[in-house]
Amino acid sequence: MALLPAVADLAQRDACLNLLCEQLPALISIVDSAGKLIMASAQHALLEGVSSNPEDWRKVTDLYPASFQGTLEGLKELRHDPDGRVEFKARHKDGQFHVYQIRCLRQIADGQQPVLVLF
Numbered sequence: 001m002a003l004l005p006a007v008a009d010l011a012q013r014d015a016c017l018n019l020l021c022e023q024l025p026a027l028i029s030i031v032d033s034a035g036k037l038i039m040a041s042a043q044h045a046l047l048e049g050v051s052s053n054p055e056d057w058r059k060v061t062d063l064y065p066a067s068f069q070g071t072l073e074g075l076k077e078l079r080h081d082p083d084g085r086v087e088f089k090a091r092h093k094d095g096q097f098h099v100y101q102i103r104c105l106r107q108i109a110d111g112q113q114p115v116l117v118l119f
Helices: 010-023 042-046 066-078
Strands: 029-032 037-040 086-091 097-102 104-107 115-118
Touching: 010 037, 010 042, 066 086
Parallel strands: none
Antiparallel strands: 029 037, 029 115, 086 097, 104 115
């Protein structure tokens, strides 16, 4: 893994990635080709209309408010455009609005299922 080349222990890498996903103020998720969630950042829990409990997050559609669901479908087309981004304004549970830009990357790792990375 190029992200943490100095960390050889998988448990230590996992802990580092978990820390990033919990503390980074960004919407980051990784899903498989069927839309099943592999990993998501804690920031999603702040969005109004999204469960605060990560155990409720099963699919990428669980991570975004209902008003953004149609745009999620369009993101699949962006995975072929390295500069493609979607911008959306979302209300947080505290009532504040935040603007996010989302990119969608498609990755295939050594014959495994394709995954999408949204950030």
